[in-house]
Amino acid sequence: AQEMDKVSVAIGQRGLWDTLVVHQGIEEGIFADENLSVEMTWTKGGAETLQAVTTRSVDMGFVNGMLGILGAYQRGAPVRIIGAEMTGANDLFWYAKSDSDLKSLADAQGATVGYSRPGASSHLVLLNLLAKAGVDAETVSAGGISDNRTQVMSGQLDAGWSVPPFNLDLVAAGDLRIIAKGSDLPELAEQTVRANISNTTFLTERRDVAKRFMRAYMKTVDWMYDNKDKAVERFAVFNNIDLEIAKEAAAFYPKEALLSVPVKGLDKTIQEAIEHDALREPLSQEQIDELLDYVYDPR
Amino acid sequence: MTHAEPHQKQRLAFVLWGPRTAGLLVLLFLGLILEVLVASGIADPSIVAAPSEMLMSLERLFTKDNLGAAFLITLAQALSATLLAMLIGLPLGWTLFRYEVLGRAYRGWLAAMFAAPLVLLYPLFLVIIGRNYGTTITMGVITGSIPVALYTCEALHKVSPTLLKVGAAFNLTAKQTFTLIQVPAAVPDAFTGIRLGLIYALVNIIGIEFLIDFGGLGRVVSTMFFRYDIPGMYAAIFFIILISLLFLTVLKKVERWLRPV
Amino acid sequence: MAQTGMNPRLRRQVLTLQVLTPVVLVILWELIARSGLLYEGVVPTILEVASAFWNEVSSPELYHHFGVTLMELFGGFTIATLIGVVTGIALGSRPFVSSVADPFLSSLATTPKIIFLPVVMLIFGIGPESKVALGALGGFFPIALSTMSGTLNVRPVLVDVGKALNLTRWQMLVKIYLPSLVGPIIRGMRLGLGVTIIAILLGEIKLSNAGLGFLAIEYYNTFHIASMYSILIIIFLTALSINAVMSYISQRFDRA
Amino acid sequence: MTATLEVRNVSKTFESDNGDRIQALAPANLGVKQGEFLSIIGPSGCGKSTLFNIIGGMIPPDSGEVIVNGVSVSGPHKDIGMVFQEESTFPWRTVLDNVAFSLEVAGMEKKERLEKARHFVELVGLTGFEHHFPHQLSGGMRQRTAIARTLASEPRILLMDEPFGALDEQTRLLLGDKLLKICDALKQTTMLITHNITEAVQLSDRVAVMSYRPGTIMRTIDIELPRPRDSELISTDKFAAYVGQIWEDLRTEADRGMKAVGEA
Amino acid sequence: MTATLEVRNVSKTFESDNGDRIQALAPANLGVKQGEFLSIIGPSGCGKSTLFNIIGGMIPPDSGEVIVNGVSVSGPHKDIGMVFQEESTFPWRTVLDNVAFSLEVAGMEKKERLEKARHFVELVGLTGFEHHFPHQLSGGMRQRTAIARTLASEPRILLMDEPFGALDEQTRLLLGDKLLKICDALKQTTMLITHNITEAVQLSDRVAVMSYRPGTIMRTIDIELPRPRDSELISTDKFAAYVGQIWEDLRTEADRGMKAVGEA
Ligand SMILES: Nc1ncnc2c1ncn2[C@@H]1O[C@H](COP(=O)(O)OP(=O)(O)OP(=O)(O)O)[C@@H](O)[C@H]1O
Ligand SMILES: Nc1ncnc2c1ncn2[C@@H]1O[C@H](COP(=O)(O)OP(=O)(O)OP(=O)(O)O)[C@@H](O)[C@H]1O
Numbered sequence A: 001a002q003e004m005d006k007v008s009v010a011i012g013q014r015g016l017w018d019t020l021v022v023h024q025g026i027e028e029g030i031f032a033d034e035n036l037s038v039e040m041t042w043t044k045g046g047a048e049t050l051q052a053v054t055t056r057s058v059d060m061g062f063v064n065g066m067l068g069i070l071g072a073y074q075r076g077a078p079v080r081i082i083g084a085e086m087t088g089a090n091d092l093f094w095y096a097k098s099d100s101d102l103k104s105l106a107d108a109q110g111a112t113v114g115y116s117r118p119g120a121s122s123h124l125v126l127l128n129l130l131a132k133a134g135v136d137a138e139t140v141s142a143g144g145i146s147d148n149r150t151q152v153m154s155g156q157l158d159a160g161w162s163v164p165p166f167n168l169d170l171v172a173a174g175d176l177r178i179i180a181k182g183s184d185l186p187e188l189a190e191q192t193v194r195a196n197i198s199n200t201t202f203l204t205e206r207r208d209v210a211k212r213f214m215r216a217y218m219k220t221v222d223w224m225y226d227n228k229d230k231a232v233e234r235f236a237v238f239n240n241i242d243l244e245i246a247k248e249a250a251a252f253y254p255k256e257a258l259l260s261v262p263v264k265g266l267d268k269t270i271q272e273a274i275e276h277d278a279l280r281e282p283l284s285q286e287q288i289d290e291l292l293d294y295v296y297d298p299r
Numbered sequence B: 001m002t003h004a005e006p007h008q009k010q011r012l013a014f015v016l017w018g019p020r021t022a023g024l025l026v027l028l029f030l031g032l033i034l035e036v037l038v039a040s041g042i043a044d045p046s047i048v049a050a051p052s053e054m055l056m057s058l059e060r061l062f063t064k065d066n067l068g069a070a071f072l073i074t075l076a077q078a079l080s081a082t083l084l085a086m087l088i089g090l091p092l093g094w095t096l097f098r099y100e101v102l103g104r105a106y107r108g109w110l111a112a113m114f115a116a117p118l119v120l121l122y123p124l125f126l127v128i129i130g131r132n133y134g135t136t137i138t139m140g141v142i143t144g145s146i147p148v149a150l151y152t153c154e155a156l157h158k159v160s161p162t163l164l165k166v167g168a169a170f171n172l173t174a175k176q177t178f179t180l181i182q183v184p185a186a187v188p189d190a191f192t193g194i195r196l197g198l199i200y201a202l203v204n205i206i207g208i209e210f211l212i213d214f215g216g217l218g219r220v221v222s223t224m225f226f227r228y229d230i231p232g233m234y235a236a237i238f239f240i241i242l243i244s245l246l247f248l249t250v251l252k253k254v255e256r257w258l259r260p261v
Numbered sequence C: 001m002a003q004t005g006m007n008p009r010l011r012r013q014v015l016t017l018q019v020l021t022p023v024v025l026v027i028l029w030e031l032i033a034r035s036g037l038l039y040e041g042v043v044p045t046i047l048e049v050a051s052a053f054w055n056e057v058s059s060p061e062l063y064h065h066f067g068v069t070l071m072e073l074f075g076g077f078t079i080a081t082l083i084g085v086v087t088g089i090a091l092g093s094r095p096f097v098s099s100v101a102d103p104f105l106s107s108l109a110t111t112p113k114i115i116f117l118p119v120v121m122l123i124f125g126i127g128p129e130s131k132v133a134l135g136a137l138g139g140f141f142p143i144a145l146s147t148m149s150g151t152l153n154v155r156p157v158l159v160d161v162g163k164a165l166n167l168t169r170w171q172m173l174v175k176i177y178l179p180s181l182v183g184p185i186i187r188g189m190r191l192g193l194g195v196t197i198i199a200i201l202l203g204e205i206k207l208s209n210a211g212l213g214f215l216a217i218e219y220y221n222t223f224h225i226a227s228m229y230s231i232l233i234i235i236f237l238t239a240l241s242i243n244a245v246m247s248y249i250s251q252r253f254d255r256a
Numbered sequence D, E: 001m002t003a004t005l006e007v008r009n010v011s012k013t014f015e016s017d018n019g020d021r022i023q024a025l026a027p028a029n030l031g032v033k034q035g036e037f038l039s040i041i042g043p044s045g046c047g048k049s050t051l052f053n054i055i056g057g058m059i060p061p062d063s064g065e066v067i068v069n070g071v072s073v074s075g076p077h078k079d080i081g082m083v084f085q086e087e088s089t090f091p092w093r094t095v096l097d098n099v100a101f102s103l104e105v106a107g108m109e110k111k112e113r114l115e116k117a118r119h120f121v122e123l124v125g126l127t128g129f130e131h132h133f134p135h136q137l138s139g140g141m142r143q144r145t146a147i148a149r150t151l152a153s154e155p156r157i158l159l160m161d162e163p164f165g166a167l168d169e170q171t172r173l174l175l176g177d178k179l180l181k182i183c184d185a186l187k188q189t190t191m192l193i194t195h196n197i198t199e200a201v202q203l204s205d206r207v208a209v210m211s212y213r214p215g216t217i218m219r220t221i222d223i224e225l226p227r228p229r230d231s232e233l234i235s236t237d238k239f240a241a242y243v244g245q246i247w248e249d250l251r252t253e254a255d256r257g258m259k260a261v262g263e264a
């Protein structure tokens, strides 16, 4: 057989429905069909993935926050967006203890509500949600999903953020109640919050590999929604969770949210980036054209 | 001194060319090389930051990112952790000294804990206490109180038996012996413990701030990294090193003053 | 611990205390776990921790991570020792140079190494190399400082003995300096090893795909608290045994 | 202000950590007369400090008793002032505060005690160094501070354990002269422990020679040299004769001691 | 195997870190004859070690020269063997390996050098302790090891700087006897630095008395005592006379020295 092309990728946030695309594709043999052998590294999030990509430790990075990418690009990092990873904020949700008075975010006047860190998508979405609900809550940079859970359970926070499948088991058990979802903000559905990236070297020297990779990636997304039962089962096995919960989690993600092209709502994102110090000034159109480099665009 | 004549010219030369000046010059020189390397494109600017840019970021860090406040937050945590560590460590050290059974039973354990990577317990406190100053200060207290207790105990043990005999020869009561001989004799060594305690508390607090993205100086580094603000990140690290230098210098001065040779 | 020179009664009391203390602590833990005072996920019962511990040690997964951490430790510590000793001797052989270097070295030594992780990652990527580099960076300073002060404090009269016998530079190094430095180097290595261990494990916690630190934080992130505790226990047992070995070595070879 | 001291059948055996027993003192007998200056000389490790500590009440004897002015005593006794072999000044106190120590713990008022301390500082020739800390002084000056501190408590009997043991011969001779002056002034009952023959002869009315372990008093020699004395004395025939006589007694003992050390 | 040594107009001034200048040696002149045992005595801090270091080539003089067997030398010279004032045995080597050190660096074969070393170990009376490490020995035994190590390099001139400075008087007298025997056996040109009068008189053919800083040779005294000698000598009138004579010269110098120390 012909020698397979090796590709190394870094992926943030292990085990979510959307971050498992590459895993699903590998298991299904979709990457192998493109003659690609994929080496996967899980990272803890955007900043680490970005480092890995810009220093060429890996060829491509998945699940990167837009703000981080924009900032790095403006500061001269050799980074390009090769496709959207997540459009909209359907995955995010906020929860409170079932025995608390918080039935929905509308009750959150004066309550403490967690998000991960300033400028992260959980922060932006929470601000939007609160604005929409018209309440003045105390937002707290409370760290990751597990940090939020501990603080909510021990009463230090009134509400915390999460993404599926995390904490859905507690919701199912009746300990927690979901009080808000990212999908409550339909306007956000038109904004890409996370993207997939690569570095300029890889994109020039092995563009063909990148192209095949993205083709396989998109095929995998199609496959996941065409064979949802199988995909959900694999998702459940990977995370060692109940099939029911896995189904529930998968339901958070409409297929449109996972489409790679195009990257939506960039203008708004740029504005937010400036507000949160990720960008010093808006990007010019030439810069945007350079940054968005869809290696494979079936449209 | 009998044949000592002050040689003004040589003194001046010594001050000018002393280690401190030389150190600064070396630092400047290294900075210059780095600047040239970055400017000429030999060093990748997405990996290293030009010193000039770093200095400019330092200004930005102070005005926009509240580095000053971050410093005060870290300082306040370190100082309160050290204070608590002293409140725990000093009596504990004394107890281990006073009651031989306890000393024999626990001193070795304490020494083992001193060598153990206690900072790794932070997830445990993250779980128990939460992601707040409680965790950072607790970690500071735990890592800080061990050297305080160990050195206090050691210091009391090390009090010269001759000095205690002097006390006995003057018929001192146990209380007088403690306040007039044991305490003053133990102060310099006990202070070494307090100095180590403070440094351990500071180091661990900054480290955990960085790890959990919370609090003062450590958080600033983490934020800069998250923002991919490389010069800002280097500037923050540089600032932390300066703070260590400052702490060390002050503490060593105090120690030298307590322990004249 | 040296327990010589204790009368038998004292020895018995000490032993009783040393046995009783962990028992009391365990019971206390169990009481807290059962009292429901703290959120149950946070303080699992002893039984839960024990079974998680057993699960860990009987899974081959653990040994993979253990191996990764040990490899990183070995690599980082070896590099730290080699560079530290050479740097220490080089700086220490000129008193002026060492007084210039001392403030730099000691303030870097007391800076938390973990904040250098971003820098190290920028240069070495996110694989084990960056952990090795961080560990080497951590271990380097104590070893260099100790070797440097050891070199500075090599007893001048021993150097004079060498000079009086017209020793060559090489003979001076091998017959006088190095033997004098055995003690300081081992002492520095002992301190450095502690820092290396911490740096590597924290590096794994912050960013990696393998290693005990990674495993612990992974369990934390996925709410497997009992498993997290068992990894922490394994980490501490390992660190304590490594330290015990180092203590033994330093007692053996440090004739100062 | 002075008194007599008697040591009757005092013996002491130490048990070391590993269970070995070291007999430091075989039953020893000794008397110091009112106002007398007695030196005890013996090789290193022969039990001199043990005897010193027993007399001062620092450690209890296994047998025998210590009698001060005809009364048997046990434990530290205020009539006995002790100057220790090792460095014993308080490093955190100035010379003056060191000397005033015993007065301070006795509750004497500040002004009064400093005045009195100043007197003893002068007596040992340290005027001008009142506000120096011990680390700013030479070894000889530190020992003089310790002597002044003990004298300030006005003991009726002065015990000194090799106060100049760590100093070189020339300094010892000079300090010996200083000590002679002080003794002439105070006429105090004094017991000096030393291993230096010259010093013993230079200072004493009587010299007791001790054997190597277990220490016993082998003999005592009256030193019939005129007072007031001075270190010039050492050039005299009589001085040399005393030195020779003591060395004759000590030599084999010292040799035994020297051999024992290496085997440790 | 022996030689003559001459010191001509050697002077030295030290400059301390803070710029103070200390004149340790004023121009000093001195000659040691073939096979002679010369002692240099002076108060502490008078510049004895400075002179020792200059002769041994450890430090350069500011002026003057050192002449060995008629030839001016500079730097360490293989004809000169040095025994230092401080503890100078290698703690990581056994007695035998310490003594064999110079032979080892000279490249002598193992068997040969150990045999030769054993001879010198015997000479200083340490047979039986060959495989002990220095920390297992007493101070006097360590100094004897250092002496044996220097003797093993077979220097034509032996320089010793207060080799027994840290020991007590009785041990010194005993070791002095040992040294006398060694010297009688080797008939080596020897220069001993000491601050102990008894030791100087006991051992030397001639004693040079040094003044306090800046050190100069004030006078030299021929010691006309018969050889072979022994420490019994100290009881003789003649011995006492020499001691007295030297003390007379030294006393004011020692006093100056003692006063200077406290002022530091
Ligand atoms: N507390 C102790 N425990 C065990 N052995 C002891 C103790 N104190 C002294 N010895 C031993 O008793 C012997 C006599 O000791 P001591 O200190 O009285 O001698 P010394 O004559 O004062 O010696 P030096 O001249 O060196 O001061 C020594 O062999 C010493 O090791
Ligand atoms: N390297 C040096 N730098 C500055 N001063 C020095 C140096 N070496 C010696 N001195 C000073 O020179 C003087 C003479 O010192 P030296 O060591 O020669 O005295 P010494 O007669 O050997 O004294 P001791 O009997 O105490 O050994 C002393 O005041 C000393 O402080």
Ligand SMILES: [Mg+2]
Residues within 6 Å of the ligand: D048, D049, D050, D085, D161
């Ligand atoms: Mg004694």
Ligand SMILES: [Mg+2]
Residues within 6 Å of the ligand: E048, E049, E050, E085, E161
């Ligand atoms: Mg000297």
